[in-house]
Amino acid sequence: MNKGTTDTRSEIINAARTEFFAHGYEGARLQRIADQVGVTKAMIHYYFNTKKKLFEQVYGQSVEEIFGELDDVLVRDLPLFKKIEQLVEYCLERAKTSSSVLSFVITESNRQTEWLQPIFEEQVQLGLARFNDELETAASNYEIASITAADLLLNIFALCYYPVVAGPINQSLLETSSIREINSQRKGLILDTILNWLTA
Protein backbone atom coordinates (compact mmCIF):
# COMPACT_ATOMS: atom_id res chain seq x y z
CA MET A 1 0.00 0.00 0.00
CA ASN A 2 2.37 2.63 1.30
CA LYS A 3 4.69 3.69 -1.49
CA GLY A 4 7.86 3.63 0.58
CA THR A 5 7.14 0.11 1.79
CA THR A 6 6.77 -1.62 -1.53
CA ASP A 7 9.70 0.25 -2.94
CA THR A 8 12.14 -0.80 -0.26
CA ARG A 9 11.15 -4.44 -0.50
CA SER A 10 11.73 -4.61 -4.24
CA GLU A 11 14.86 -2.51 -3.98
CA ILE A 12 16.22 -5.10 -1.58
CA ILE A 13 15.37 -7.90 -3.99
CA ASN A 14 17.10 -6.07 -6.80
CA ALA A 15 20.22 -5.46 -4.76
CA ALA A 16 20.11 -9.06 -3.57
CA ARG A 17 20.05 -10.27 -7.16
CA THR A 18 23.21 -8.35 -7.95
CA GLU A 19 24.90 -9.60 -4.81
CA PHE A 20 23.88 -13.25 -5.19
CA PHE A 21 24.72 -13.24 -8.90
CA ALA A 22 28.20 -11.96 -8.21
CA HIS A 23 29.09 -13.98 -5.12
CA GLY A 24 26.68 -16.90 -4.80
CA TYR A 25 24.71 -17.79 -1.69
CA GLU A 26 27.63 -18.41 0.64
CA GLY A 27 29.69 -15.48 -0.62
CA ALA A 28 26.85 -12.97 -0.50
CA ARG A 29 26.83 -10.45 2.36
CA LEU A 30 23.65 -8.93 3.74
CA GLN A 31 25.65 -5.84 4.66
CA ARG A 32 26.54 -5.18 1.02
CA ILE A 33 22.92 -5.62 -0.02
CA ALA A 34 21.80 -3.17 2.66
CA ASP A 35 24.51 -0.69 1.69
CA GLN A 36 23.53 -0.80 -1.95
CA VAL A 37 19.92 -0.03 -1.08
CA GLY A 38 20.91 2.57 1.49
CA VAL A 39 19.22 0.94 4.47
CA THR A 40 20.40 -1.18 7.39
CA LYS A 41 20.62 -4.94 7.63
CA ALA A 42 17.67 -4.89 9.99
CA MET A 43 15.42 -3.98 7.08
CA ILE A 44 16.36 -7.14 5.24
CA HIS A 45 15.31 -9.22 8.23
CA TYR A 46 12.15 -7.17 8.57
CA TYR A 47 11.08 -8.07 5.04
CA PHE A 48 12.63 -11.51 4.56
CA ASN A 49 13.52 -12.86 8.02
CA THR A 50 16.54 -14.89 6.95
CA LYS A 51 19.25 -14.81 4.31
CA LYS A 52 18.09 -18.21 3.12
CA LYS A 53 14.54 -17.04 2.54
CA LEU A 54 15.77 -14.01 0.63
CA PHE A 55 17.91 -16.29 -1.48
CA GLU A 56 15.01 -18.62 -2.18
CA GLN A 57 13.06 -15.65 -3.53
CA VAL A 58 15.88 -14.68 -5.85
CA TYR A 59 16.65 -18.22 -6.92
CA GLY A 60 13.04 -19.17 -7.66
CA GLN A 61 12.47 -15.97 -9.57
CA SER A 62 15.66 -16.58 -11.56
CA VAL A 63 14.70 -20.11 -12.50
CA GLU A 64 11.34 -18.82 -13.67
CA GLU A 65 13.09 -16.12 -15.67
CA ILE A 66 15.18 -18.65 -17.57
CA PHE A 67 12.93 -21.66 -17.98
CA GLY A 68 9.49 -20.25 -17.21
CA GLU A 69 8.05 -20.07 -20.72
CA LEU A 70 9.98 -22.97 -22.17
CA ASP A 71 7.08 -25.34 -21.75
CA ASP A 72 4.81 -22.98 -23.69
CA VAL A 73 7.13 -23.17 -26.68
CA LEU A 74 7.32 -26.92 -26.33
CA VAL A 75 3.59 -27.48 -26.68
CA ARG A 76 2.93 -24.91 -29.41
CA ASP A 77 1.06 -26.10 -32.49
CA LEU A 78 3.83 -25.71 -35.06
CA PRO A 79 5.66 -27.68 -37.72
CA LEU A 80 8.59 -29.51 -36.17
CA PHE A 81 11.40 -27.48 -37.70
CA LYS A 82 9.65 -24.24 -36.90
CA LYS A 83 9.29 -25.35 -33.32
CA ILE A 84 12.95 -26.22 -33.11
CA GLU A 85 13.83 -22.81 -34.46
CA GLN A 86 11.67 -21.15 -31.84
CA LEU A 87 13.25 -23.25 -29.13
CA VAL A 88 16.68 -22.07 -30.21
CA GLU A 89 15.44 -18.49 -30.40
CA TYR A 90 13.95 -18.76 -26.92
CA CYS A 91 17.16 -20.09 -25.42
CA LEU A 92 19.41 -17.64 -27.23
CA GLU A 93 17.22 -14.76 -26.17
CA ARG A 94 17.62 -15.82 -22.55
CA ALA A 95 21.33 -16.36 -23.00
CA LYS A 96 21.73 -12.87 -24.38
CA THR A 97 19.45 -10.77 -22.21
CA SER A 98 19.69 -12.72 -18.94
CA SER A 99 23.22 -14.05 -19.04
CA SER A 100 24.02 -13.32 -15.41
CA VAL A 101 20.73 -14.89 -14.31
CA LEU A 102 21.52 -17.98 -16.33
CA SER A 103 25.02 -18.33 -14.92
CA PHE A 104 23.64 -17.87 -11.44
CA VAL A 105 20.99 -20.58 -11.79
CA ILE A 106 23.37 -23.17 -13.20
CA THR A 107 26.20 -22.29 -10.85
CA GLU A 108 24.11 -22.43 -7.70
CA SER A 109 22.38 -25.62 -8.79
CA ASN A 110 25.77 -27.31 -8.56
CA ARG A 111 26.05 -26.65 -4.84
CA GLN A 112 25.45 -29.58 -2.54
CA THR A 113 22.45 -28.13 -0.75
CA GLU A 114 19.49 -30.45 -1.46
CA TRP A 115 16.89 -27.78 -0.65
CA LEU A 116 17.45 -26.15 -4.06
CA GLN A 117 16.03 -28.90 -6.23
CA PRO A 118 12.47 -28.64 -4.86
CA ILE A 119 12.45 -24.89 -5.55
CA PHE A 120 13.64 -25.49 -9.09
CA GLU A 121 11.05 -28.15 -9.79
CA GLU A 122 8.31 -26.01 -8.30
CA GLN A 123 9.07 -23.35 -10.89
CA VAL A 124 9.31 -25.47 -14.01
CA GLN A 125 7.85 -28.76 -15.16
CA LEU A 126 8.24 -29.67 -18.81
CA GLY A 127 5.74 -31.76 -20.71
CA LEU A 128 8.02 -33.71 -23.01
CA ALA A 129 5.50 -36.33 -24.09
CA ARG A 130 4.05 -34.41 -27.02
CA PHE A 131 7.41 -33.24 -28.31
CA ASN A 132 8.70 -36.79 -28.07
CA ASP A 133 5.77 -37.96 -30.16
CA GLU A 134 6.45 -35.34 -32.80
CA LEU A 135 10.07 -36.37 -33.04
CA GLU A 136 9.16 -40.03 -33.23
CA THR A 137 6.66 -39.42 -36.00
CA ALA A 138 9.15 -37.39 -38.03
CA ALA A 139 11.76 -40.10 -37.55
CA SER A 140 9.43 -42.87 -38.71
CA ASN A 141 8.72 -40.74 -41.81
CA TYR A 142 12.49 -40.52 -42.38
CA GLU A 143 12.39 -36.73 -42.08
CA ILE A 144 14.94 -36.71 -39.29
CA ALA A 145 17.26 -39.05 -37.47
CA SER A 146 15.82 -40.88 -34.49
CA ILE A 147 16.34 -38.83 -31.35
CA THR A 148 14.68 -38.26 -27.99
CA ALA A 149 13.38 -34.90 -26.85
CA ALA A 150 15.79 -34.99 -23.94
CA ASP A 151 18.81 -35.45 -26.21
CA LEU A 152 17.69 -32.73 -28.59
CA LEU A 153 16.95 -30.24 -25.83
CA LEU A 154 20.23 -31.05 -24.15
CA ASN A 155 22.10 -30.19 -27.34
CA ILE A 156 20.19 -26.97 -27.80
CA PHE A 157 20.82 -25.96 -24.21
CA ALA A 158 24.46 -26.85 -24.59
CA LEU A 159 25.04 -24.78 -27.70
CA CYS A 160 23.06 -21.81 -26.42
CA TYR A 161 23.95 -21.78 -22.75
CA TYR A 162 27.50 -23.10 -22.46
CA PRO A 163 29.10 -20.00 -24.00
CA VAL A 164 27.45 -17.94 -21.27
CA VAL A 165 28.06 -20.27 -18.35
CA ALA A 166 31.69 -20.75 -19.29
CA GLY A 167 32.14 -17.14 -20.31
CA PRO A 168 35.10 -16.32 -18.06
CA ILE A 169 36.89 -19.50 -19.10
CA ASN A 170 36.30 -18.94 -22.79
CA GLN A 171 37.78 -15.52 -22.45
CA SER A 172 41.00 -16.99 -21.08
CA LEU A 173 40.96 -19.98 -23.38
CA LEU A 174 39.84 -18.67 -26.74
CA GLU A 175 40.95 -15.04 -26.57
CA THR A 176 37.43 -14.17 -27.52
CA SER A 177 36.40 -10.63 -26.72
CA SER A 178 32.88 -10.93 -25.36
CA ILE A 179 29.96 -13.32 -25.27
CA ARG A 180 27.67 -10.83 -26.87
CA GLU A 181 29.79 -10.63 -29.96
CA ILE A 182 29.66 -14.39 -30.35
CA ASN A 183 25.92 -14.49 -29.97
CA SER A 184 25.23 -12.08 -32.79
CA GLN A 185 26.25 -14.65 -35.39
CA ARG A 186 25.34 -17.59 -33.30
CA LYS A 187 21.71 -18.29 -34.07
CA GLY A 188 22.45 -19.32 -37.63
CA LEU A 189 25.38 -21.41 -36.53
CA ILE A 190 23.37 -23.29 -33.95
CA LEU A 191 20.42 -23.88 -36.25
CA ASP A 192 22.83 -25.13 -38.91
CA THR A 193 24.41 -27.47 -36.41
CA ILE A 194 21.15 -28.86 -35.13
CA LEU A 195 19.35 -29.18 -38.45
CA ASN A 196 22.28 -30.63 -40.37
CA TRP A 197 22.68 -33.17 -37.64
CA LEU A 198 19.00 -34.08 -37.56
CA THR A 199 18.60 -34.39 -41.30
CA ALA A 200 21.94 -36.00 -42.11
Next chain:
Amino acid sequence: MNKGTTDTRSEIINAARTEFFAHGYEGARLQRIADQVGVTKAMIHYYFNTKKKLFEQVYGQSVEEIFGELDDVLVRDLPLFKKIEQLVEYCLERAKTSSSVLSFVITESNRQTEWLQPIFEEQVQLGLARFNDELETAASNYEIASITAADLLLNIFALCYYPVVAGPINQSLLETSSIREINSQRKGLILDTILNWLTA
Protein backbone atom coordinates in the same frame (compact mmCIF):
# COMPACT_ATOMS: atom_id res chain seq x y z
CA MET B 1 61.29 -36.70 3.69
CA ASN B 2 59.47 -37.95 6.75
CA LYS B 3 56.67 -40.27 5.72
CA GLY B 4 54.04 -38.80 8.03
CA THR B 5 54.76 -35.30 6.82
CA THR B 6 54.24 -35.82 3.12
CA ASP B 7 51.20 -37.95 3.75
CA THR B 8 49.37 -35.38 5.82
CA ARG B 9 49.96 -32.62 3.31
CA SER B 10 48.52 -34.60 0.43
CA GLU B 11 45.71 -35.94 2.57
CA ILE B 12 44.75 -32.36 3.31
CA ILE B 13 44.78 -31.52 -0.38
CA ASN B 14 42.58 -34.49 -1.14
CA ALA B 15 40.09 -33.61 1.57
CA ALA B 16 40.18 -29.99 0.43
CA ARG B 17 39.28 -31.05 -3.11
CA THR B 18 36.21 -32.87 -1.87
CA GLU B 19 35.20 -29.93 0.29
CA PHE B 20 35.79 -27.22 -2.33
CA PHE B 21 34.09 -29.28 -5.03
CA ALA B 22 30.99 -29.70 -2.92
CA HIS B 23 30.70 -26.21 -1.43
CA GLY B 24 32.88 -23.81 -3.40
CA TYR B 25 35.44 -21.44 -1.94
CA GLU B 26 33.11 -19.41 0.24
CA GLY B 27 31.08 -22.38 1.42
CA ALA B 28 34.05 -24.58 2.24
CA ARG B 29 34.95 -25.02 5.93
CA LEU B 30 38.48 -25.68 7.12
CA GLN B 31 37.02 -27.56 10.07
CA ARG B 32 35.37 -30.11 7.80
CA ILE B 33 38.60 -30.58 5.87
CA ALA B 34 40.52 -31.13 9.10
CA ASP B 35 37.89 -33.53 10.40
CA GLN B 36 37.98 -35.59 7.25
CA VAL B 37 41.74 -35.96 7.51
CA GLY B 38 41.61 -36.55 11.25
CA VAL B 39 43.82 -33.63 12.27
CA THR B 40 43.18 -30.15 13.64
CA LYS B 41 42.69 -26.93 11.71
CA ALA B 42 46.10 -25.81 12.89
CA MET B 43 47.68 -28.37 10.58
CA ILE B 44 46.07 -26.78 7.56
CA HIS B 45 47.61 -23.46 8.46
CA TYR B 46 50.91 -25.14 9.14
CA TYR B 47 51.04 -26.51 5.59
CA PHE B 48 49.16 -23.85 3.62
CA ASN B 49 49.02 -20.72 5.78
CA THR B 50 45.66 -19.48 4.52
CA LYS B 51 42.41 -20.85 3.14
CA LYS B 52 42.96 -18.82 0.00
CA LYS B 53 46.37 -20.37 -0.66
CA LEU B 54 44.97 -23.85 -0.14
CA PHE B 55 42.20 -23.03 -2.56
CA GLU B 56 44.65 -21.74 -5.14
CA GLN B 57 46.46 -25.07 -5.00
CA VAL B 58 43.26 -27.00 -5.59
CA TYR B 59 41.98 -24.64 -8.26
CA GLY B 60 45.20 -24.55 -10.25
CA GLN B 61 45.56 -28.31 -10.08
CA SER B 62 41.95 -28.71 -11.22
CA VAL B 63 42.37 -26.41 -14.20
CA GLU B 64 45.43 -28.37 -15.20
CA GLU B 65 43.48 -31.60 -14.82
CA ILE B 66 40.80 -30.46 -17.24
CA PHE B 67 42.64 -28.39 -19.83
CA GLY B 68 46.27 -29.36 -19.26
CA GLU B 69 46.84 -31.62 -22.26
CA LEU B 70 44.38 -29.92 -24.58
CA ASP B 71 47.11 -27.95 -26.29
CA ASP B 72 49.02 -31.16 -27.02
CA VAL B 73 46.05 -32.53 -28.93
CA LEU B 74 45.66 -29.23 -30.74
CA VAL B 75 49.14 -29.26 -32.25
CA ARG B 76 49.32 -32.97 -33.09
CA ASP B 77 50.29 -33.89 -36.63
CA LEU B 78 47.03 -35.45 -37.76
CA PRO B 79 44.46 -35.22 -40.56
CA LEU B 80 41.85 -32.62 -39.67
CA PHE B 81 38.92 -34.93 -39.07
CA LYS B 82 41.06 -37.27 -37.00
CA LYS B 83 42.19 -34.35 -34.90
CA ILE B 84 38.63 -33.23 -34.35
CA GLU B 85 37.72 -36.73 -33.26
CA GLN B 86 40.56 -36.78 -30.78
CA LEU B 87 39.53 -33.39 -29.45
CA VAL B 88 36.04 -34.72 -28.80
CA GLU B 89 37.47 -37.84 -27.22
CA TYR B 90 39.74 -35.78 -25.00
CA CYS B 91 36.90 -33.59 -23.79
CA LEU B 92 34.46 -36.46 -23.29
CA GLU B 93 37.06 -38.37 -21.34
CA ARG B 94 37.46 -35.43 -18.98
CA ALA B 95 33.71 -34.95 -18.75
CA LYS B 96 33.28 -38.57 -17.75
CA THR B 97 36.18 -39.23 -15.40
CA SER B 98 36.57 -35.76 -13.88
CA SER B 99 33.03 -34.45 -13.84
CA SER B 100 33.20 -32.95 -10.37
CA VAL B 101 36.51 -31.28 -11.20
CA LEU B 102 35.02 -29.82 -14.36
CA SER B 103 31.93 -28.48 -12.60
CA PHE B 104 34.14 -26.99 -9.93
CA VAL B 105 36.40 -25.15 -12.38
CA ILE B 106 33.56 -23.65 -14.39
CA THR B 107 31.47 -22.83 -11.35
CA GLU B 108 34.25 -21.09 -9.46
CA SER B 109 35.42 -19.23 -12.55
CA ASN B 110 32.07 -17.44 -12.51
CA ARG B 111 32.70 -15.86 -9.12
CA GLN B 112 33.61 -12.21 -9.14
CA THR B 113 37.04 -12.56 -7.61
CA GLU B 114 39.55 -11.30 -10.22
CA TRP B 115 42.46 -13.23 -8.68
CA LEU B 116 41.26 -16.46 -10.31
CA GLN B 117 41.90 -15.55 -13.92
CA PRO B 118 45.69 -15.26 -13.56
CA ILE B 119 45.83 -18.72 -11.99
CA PHE B 120 43.79 -20.14 -14.83
CA GLU B 121 45.92 -18.54 -17.51
CA GLU B 122 49.08 -19.65 -15.78
CA GLN B 123 47.94 -23.26 -16.13
CA VAL B 124 46.80 -23.27 -19.74
CA GLN B 125 47.66 -21.33 -22.85
CA LEU B 126 46.34 -22.64 -26.16
CA GLY B 127 48.15 -22.18 -29.44
CA LEU B 128 45.24 -21.73 -31.81
CA ALA B 129 47.21 -20.39 -34.78
CA ARG B 130 48.06 -23.73 -36.34
CA PHE B 131 44.59 -25.18 -35.87
CA ASN B 132 43.12 -22.03 -37.38
CA ASP B 133 45.37 -22.49 -40.42
CA GLU B 134 44.29 -26.09 -40.84
CA LEU B 135 40.64 -25.09 -40.73
CA GLU B 136 41.19 -22.27 -43.18
CA THR B 137 42.99 -24.55 -45.63
CA ALA B 138 40.24 -27.16 -45.46
CA ALA B 139 37.63 -24.48 -45.99
CA SER B 140 39.38 -23.06 -49.05
CA ASN B 141 39.47 -26.61 -50.46
CA TYR B 142 35.72 -26.83 -49.88
CA GLU B 143 36.17 -29.77 -47.52
CA ILE B 144 34.39 -28.01 -44.66
CA ALA B 145 32.41 -24.88 -44.01
CA SER B 146 34.38 -21.80 -43.06
CA ILE B 147 34.80 -21.65 -39.30
CA THR B 148 37.25 -20.33 -36.74
CA ALA B 149 39.04 -22.54 -34.24
CA ALA B 150 37.40 -20.64 -31.41
CA ASP B 151 33.90 -21.32 -32.74
CA LEU B 152 34.62 -24.99 -33.34
CA LEU B 153 36.19 -25.52 -29.94
CA LEU B 154 33.37 -23.65 -28.28
CA ASN B 155 30.85 -26.03 -29.86
CA ILE B 156 32.86 -29.08 -28.85
CA PHE B 157 33.18 -27.81 -25.29
CA ALA B 158 29.50 -27.01 -25.20
CA LEU B 159 28.35 -30.45 -26.35
CA CYS B 160 30.81 -32.31 -24.13
CA TYR B 161 30.83 -30.17 -21.01
CA TYR B 162 27.37 -28.68 -20.68
CA PRO B 163 25.69 -31.97 -19.72
CA VAL B 164 28.09 -32.22 -16.80
CA VAL B 165 28.03 -28.60 -15.70
CA ALA B 166 24.25 -28.46 -15.82
CA GLY B 167 23.84 -31.97 -14.47
CA PRO B 168 21.55 -31.15 -11.53
CA ILE B 169 19.34 -28.99 -13.74
CA ASN B 170 19.07 -31.59 -16.46
CA GLN B 171 17.97 -34.08 -13.90
CA SER B 172 15.09 -31.85 -12.89
CA LEU B 173 14.34 -30.70 -16.40
CA LEU B 174 14.70 -33.78 -18.56
CA GLU B 175 13.95 -36.56 -16.11
CA THR B 176 17.20 -38.09 -17.20
CA SER B 177 18.65 -40.61 -14.81
CA SER B 178 22.35 -39.88 -14.78
CA ILE B 179 25.01 -38.08 -16.76
CA ARG B 180 27.04 -41.20 -17.21
CA GLU B 181 24.25 -42.95 -19.01
CA ILE B 182 24.01 -40.10 -21.45
CA ASN B 183 27.69 -40.05 -22.10
CA SER B 184 27.92 -43.68 -23.13
CA GLN B 185 26.10 -43.00 -26.38
CA ARG B 186 27.26 -39.47 -26.60
CA LYS B 187 30.53 -39.61 -28.49
CA GLY B 188 28.87 -40.74 -31.70
CA LEU B 189 26.14 -38.20 -31.30
CA ILE B 190 28.57 -35.34 -30.82
CA LEU B 191 30.81 -36.38 -33.68
CA ASP B 192 27.74 -36.65 -35.92
CA THR B 193 26.63 -33.21 -34.88
CA ILE B 194 29.99 -31.59 -35.45
CA LEU B 195 30.91 -33.35 -38.69
CA ASN B 196 27.48 -33.03 -40.31
CA TRP B 197 27.57 -29.38 -39.51
CA LEU B 198 31.09 -28.85 -40.84
CA THR B 199 30.54 -30.74 -44.08
CA ALA B 200 26.97 -29.68 -44.79
Next chain:
DNA sequence: GTCTATATTGTGATAGAC
Protein backbone atom coordinates in the same frame (compact mmCIF):
# COMPACT_ATOMS: atom_id res chain seq x y z
C1' DG C 1 54.65 -32.02 13.04
C1' DT C 2 50.94 -31.95 15.88
C1' DC C 3 48.10 -30.34 19.45
C1' DT C 4 45.37 -27.00 22.79
C1' DA C 5 43.97 -22.66 23.63
C1' DT C 6 42.96 -18.19 22.29
C1' DA C 7 42.76 -14.06 19.55
C1' DT C 8 40.28 -11.57 16.05
C1' DT C 9 37.12 -10.61 13.02
C1' DG C 10 32.71 -11.57 10.30
C1' DT C 11 28.15 -12.30 9.96
C1' DG C 12 23.43 -13.44 10.52
C1' DA C 13 20.05 -12.37 13.59
C1' DT C 14 17.25 -10.03 17.54
C1' DA C 15 15.46 -6.35 20.82
C1' DG C 16 13.63 -2.28 21.35
C1' DA C 17 13.32 2.91 20.71
C1' DC C 18 11.33 6.13 17.49
Next chain:
DNA sequence: GTCTATCACAATATAGAC
Protein backbone atom coordinates in the same frame (compact mmCIF):
# COMPACT_ATOMS: atom_id res chain seq x y z
C1' DG D 1 8.88 0.97 8.51
C1' DT D 2 13.32 2.31 9.87
C1' DC D 3 17.08 2.80 12.86
C1' DT D 4 20.77 1.86 16.74
C1' DA D 5 22.79 -1.28 19.56
C1' DT D 6 23.98 -5.64 20.65
C1' DC D 7 23.95 -10.69 20.84
C1' DA D 8 25.58 -15.12 19.67
C1' DC D 9 28.25 -17.66 17.25
C1' DA D 10 31.12 -19.32 13.55
C1' DA D 11 35.27 -19.08 11.02
C1' DT D 12 39.97 -17.95 9.91
C1' DA D 13 44.11 -17.37 11.92
C1' DT D 14 47.92 -17.21 15.58
C1' DA D 15 50.79 -18.38 19.86
C1' DG D 16 53.01 -21.47 22.18
C1' DA D 17 53.52 -26.05 24.62
C1' DC D 18 54.94 -30.72 23.58
